[in-house]
Amino acid sequence: MRLGVDVMGGDHAPDAILKGCVQSIPDLGPRDELVLIGDGALIKDYLHDAGIADPRVKIAHTTEVIAMDDPPVEAVKTKKDSSIVKMALLGSHKPAVDEHLRCDAVVSAGNTGACVSAATMHMRRLPGVHRPGIAVTIPTFHGPVVLCDAGANPEPRSSHLAQYALMAEQLSAVIHKKASPRIGVMNIGAEDSKGTDLIQGTHAILKATPGIEYVGYVEGRDVFDSSCDVVVTDGLVGNMLLKTAEGFARSLINGIVREIMEADPDLMLRLEPILKHMFKKNDYHEHGGAPLLGVNGVCMIAHGSSEARSLRAALRQCRTFVRADLNHAITARIGELGEKMESVAVSMSNGG
Amino acid sequence: MRLGVDVMGGDHAPDAILKGCVQSIPDLGPRDELVLIGDGALIKDYLHDAGIADPRVKIAHTTEVIAMDDPPVEAVKTKKDSSIVKMALLGSHKPAVDEHLRCDAVVSAGNTGACVSAATMHMRRLPGVHRPGIAVTIPTFHGPVVLCDAGANPEPRSSHLAQYALMAEQLSAVIHKKASPRIGVMNIGAEDSKGTDLIQGTHAILKATPGIEYVGYVEGRDVFDSSCDVVVTDGLVGNMLLKTAEGFARSLINGIVREIMEADPDLMLRLEPILKHMFKKNDYHEHGGAPLLGVNGVCMIAHGSSEARSLRAALRQCRTFVRADLNHAITARIGELGEKMESVAVSMSNGG
Numbered sequence A, B: 001m002r003l004g005v006d007v008m009g010g011d012h013a014p015d016a017i018l019k020g021c022v023q024s025i026p027d028l029g030p031r032d033e034l035v036l037i038g039d040g041a042l043i044k045d046y047l048h049d050a051g052i053a054d055p056r057v058k059i060a061h062t063t064e065v066i067a068m069d070d071p072p073v074e075a076v077k078t079k080k081d082s083s084i085v086k087m088a089l090l091g092s093h094k095p096a097v098d099e100h101l102r103c104d105a106v107v108s109a110g111n112t113g114a115c116v117s118a119a120t121m122h123m124r125r126l127p128g129v130h131r132p133g134i135a136v137t138i139p140t141f142h143g144p145v146v147l148c149d150a151g152a153n154p155e156p157r158s159s160h161l162a163q164y165a166l167m168a169e170q171l172s173a174v175i176h177k178k179a180s181p182r183i184g185v186m187n188i189g190a191e192d193s194k195g196t197d198l199i200q201g202t203h204a205i206l207k208a209t210p211g212i213e214y215v216g217y218v219e220g221r222d223v224f225d226s227s228c229d230v231v232v233t234d235g236l237v238g239n240m241l242l243k244t245a246e247g248f249a250r251s252l253i254n255g256i257v258r259e260i261m262e263a264d265p266d267l268m269l270r271l272e273p274i275l276k277h278m279f280k281k282n283d284y285h286e287h288g289g290a291p292l293l294g295v296n297g298v299c300m301i302a303h304g305s306s307e308a309r310s311l312r313a314a315l316r317q318c319r320t321f322v323r324a325d326l327n328h329a330i331t332a333r334i335g336e337l338g339e340k341m342e343s344v345a346v347s348m349s350n351g352g
Helices: A015-027 A040-049 A072-078 A083-090 A112-123 A158-174 A197-207 A220-224 A235-263 A265-282 A308-324 A326-347 B015-027 B040-049 B072-078 B083-090 B112-122 B158-174 B197-207 B220-224 B235-263 B265-282 B308-324 B326-347
Strands: A002-006 A033-038 A057-061 A105-108 A133-140 A143-148 A182-186 A213-218 A230-232 A290-293 A299-301 B002-006 B033-038 B057-061 B105-108 B133-140 B143-148 B182-186 B213-218 B230-232 B290-293 B299-301
Touching: A002 A015, A002 A083, A002 A308, A015 A033, A015 A040, A015 A308, A033 A040, A033 A083, A040 A057, A072 A083, A072 A112, A083 A105, A083 A112, A105 A308, A112 A290, A112 A299, A133 A158, A133 A220, A133 A235, A143 A158, A143 A220, A143 A235, A158 A182, A158 A197, A158 A230, A158 A290, A158 A326, A182 A197, A182 A220, A182 A235, A197 A213, A197 A326, A220 B235, A235 A265, A235 B220, A235 B235, A235 B265, A265 B235, A265 B265, A290 A326, A299 A308, A308 A326, B002 B015, B002 B083, B002 B308, B015 B033, B015 B040, B015 B308, B033 B040, B033 B083, B040 B057, B072 B083, B072 B112, B083 B105, B083 B112, B105 B308, B112 B290, B112 B299, B133 B158, B133 B220, B133 B235, B143 B158, B143 B220, B143 B235, B158 B182, B158 B197, B158 B230, B158 B290, B158 B326, B182 B197, B182 B220, B182 B235, B197 B213, B197 B326, B235 B265, B290 B326, B299 B308, B308 B326
Parallel strands: A002 A033, A002 A105, A033 A057, A105 A299, A143 A230, A182 A213, A182 A230, B002 B033, B002 B105, B033 B057, B105 B299, B143 B230, B182 B213, B182 B230
Antiparallel strands: A133 A143, A133 A290, A290 A299, B133 B143, B133 B290, B290 B299
């Protein structure tokens, strides 16, 4: 298996990314390869300094970098020799790609919008898929919940969200081994009258889709209550929810620690290892990235603030996704139900 | 001061609400009054059983109830003798209202949409205000952050959100005593290119508004990082964010407790009083309700799952709002900056 990494993308790139790549070398099998995509001289220097001379580590040299705050679509169009564009090409099935560098899966912690745009443009979509969506797995105490979309598609249609339900359902089934994943649509209440046209349209399509375990609307708190295994939402809301939850969790933990330190510092000493163990289990740095579902290939979006260990986790995750052949399952599911969904969407007044 | 309570609304109504009213009687001054709005016979029975015969407690009898899952606008139009509609009338300045029951502030834990709809219809809007918005104060370790809108207006325009910024700014200044409240617009990133037309339009209006402390876009995690004192968002997103954070917090705490119980049950015994103290400080049941800003009167929306103590806290909060005369400050601020904002909104392509 050949895995490609955009070493130029991320808040701590290229150092943290390269460090993560080096840490991942022990995970490679004898026939596996790692393609480091970015400034060739910089990568060579780093590998030299780290004492790495492994023939399984290859370099795909690029001369440009898409910055974290570049406008995504424009950047992908103008920076054709950027690491993100190269990554998408290497992860694609395009005939022009050098077969010795073609990757089974690619990872970037860079500009998310640019990754989505480049992957959509070069890797192309799976048959029948309208728009790729980012799926984030939220570890809850009742098991993993897959949220899609977490930011690929900020202004989707109902028919896009309905497809996200199917793709995330397959992720839940194939990767998390859920038997019949329960699907919910995020809304501000459980009543039919609640929500925007987008939400109500998605609800109508999923209600009319046979053979799925659709539980209807779910609210934010239900995500953590074992009400469903898959939550569908638009990319803007999904992204905000995840970041709010992240900020809130950090704030809450800091608050608890501060309160305990004030009341009983000795108690904190005893508590520390327990908390550390727990956070490690739920730390996104240990969980890797979020797959961009719906593209023809495996593209993993790592957190912008990825550290070396997050990158290593993302690479491990890539292997799982390639081995499980999730795309095969998604293509089959969209083939089975996609047209049915489409006809419901078209028959609706909002046009889906 | 006369305070009105919809005793029929809320998940635990009427019992928890009536219990909260009875618990609030000691908070009443000699010239204060409490108007219980709902089924008169039921209220009389409850007061009798509770041994309450206080002339300051009055009853406004109604024959209908708007259920938590009734479609709001329709319910307000058809159930004219419902406790929510009566509450809005009693909280209004309409001449038809019985002066002996007219309230300085009203509270409901019932159907939020119906409260917003009834209050907008009967209490009317403050001069210059386009749409009322629900403001929720989030207690963070850096101080209170006001989020508006939390669900009154699920499909707003940029000009509505810009006004929410001003109204929430005044709440932060008048109620939380912040000197120059910093205002942020919730988005999925800090870059100008991010977000929907709605978000970008709001950003443009606030950037062009003189005399406010506008800090630009904020992400979910910034809310807890002391980046701003006021966060503006549309009602749908705001509502989802709050409910997700609520569910996540509960899940996180349960997880911590479970982990500690497994590792060291004795430790939990020592930790319990510290955690309890901390949660009490941050418990929404102790913080009361969320004001509907922009209506001509004081209307407090209490949490649907309000218990007796949450209702009591909401009534205390009503007194604070009436005494501080927040509406005066809002009217002055909208008078000062509203037209300026309007002209920016109109000049924008999206029509504000």
